[in-house]
Amino acid sequence: MTRRLILARHGRTAWNHAKRVQGQLDAELDETGHAQAERLAACVAPLRPDVLWSSDLTRAAVTASYVAAATGLEVRTDPRLRECDLGPRQGLTHDEYAALAPEEFAQFRLARYDAVPGAEPTVAVRARMTAAVADLLAAVPPGGLGVAVSHGAALRMTVAALLGWPDPALETLGPLGNCGWLELVEHPHSDGLALTAYNRTPDFASRGAVG
Numbered sequence: 001m002t003r004r005l006i007l008a009r010h011g012r013t014a015w016n017h018a019k020r021v022q023g024q025l026d027a028e029l030d031e032t033g034h035a036q037a038e039r040l041a042a043c044v045a046p047l048r049p050d051v052l053w054s055s056d057l058t059r060a061a062v063t064a065s066y067v068a069a070a071t072g073l074e075v076r077t078d079p080r081l082r083e084c085d086l087g088p089r090q091g092l093t094h095d096e097y098a099a100l101a102p103e104e105f106a107q108f109r110l111a112r113y114d115a116v117p118g119a120e121p122t123v124a125v126r127a128r129m130t131a132a133v134a135d136l137l138a139a140v141p142p143g144g145l146g147v148a149v150s151h152g153a154a155l156r157m158t159v160a161a162l163l164g165w166p167d168p169a170l171e172t173l174g175p176l177g178n179c180g181w182l183e184l185v186e187h188p189h190s191d192g193l194a195l196t197a198y199n200r201t202p203d204f205a206s207r208g209a210v211g
Contacts, residue, residue, distance in 0.1 A: 001143030087118025
């Protein structure tokens, strides 16, 4: 029996709303973020997940706490699920970043994070994230579902790595919205994973949309 994973981004923070680079700096969910997390939990709970993990950063852990309350699961926090560290650019608004280093900011917006000086290398982010996802999958019983709450850039990088896509393919993936999630299932004909949904959101799910 195949196992499934849901990997979700955290709810909105005031920094998200202000378009401020967060990286590994900690930030609380804002009022909208709490509402998003509650709706995410309402979508996930009927799927009866077996395992719930989260980044240890506050915005992810609090989002996961809503899922825990709705499912009765205990959250396991794992620092490997953190957002990528964006070095000295953390804390800047997008406007400030663009004014400071316009060419670099353009690369950042294309998810070319290695162009950011002092940032955690993409290869390192992928290594820790894929290791965490592999351990999460291993903790899921046959036919079961594992859920993890993480961060937008780290998840975007990880999808490409998990699916064996070449680096340029990363740029064809749009960003995950706050409390947007992706779904992966064990591939029936290989040892890998297959992507079955990307950037599913609570509002999208509530409309009964499929695919």
